[in-house]
Amino acid sequence: MNLVWKRTLRTNSSERFLATREGRDLAAVDLHHLADGTVAGTVIVLEDSRFSESDIPALLRSLDEDFLPGVDAREGSLTYTVVIGRVLGNWESVPEGK
16 A cells, blocks of 8 residues: 555554655544553544545555554454544644633
8 A cells, every 4th residue: 555654643542644655645634542452443444535435445555554563453442433534724722712
């Protein structure tokens, strides 16, 4: 798939990645590492990425191989919810009075 994965956020129990190709964002993935050793992920495939449903397994395998060596979807320790969407913008909270 020739994807480049970029980690954009990391906490003690979660991570966010962007999948890019040729400088273009294609998908965003949030991973949540659960206490029982499993990982639950939400994958947002961007509308204009030109990914078809048949491309999704390869996208998920790419992320799994690069960043999730201890879990495996075939063993039930890794699950994903996949949605298709578009970026509307970024919003940040602003303290009142500023």
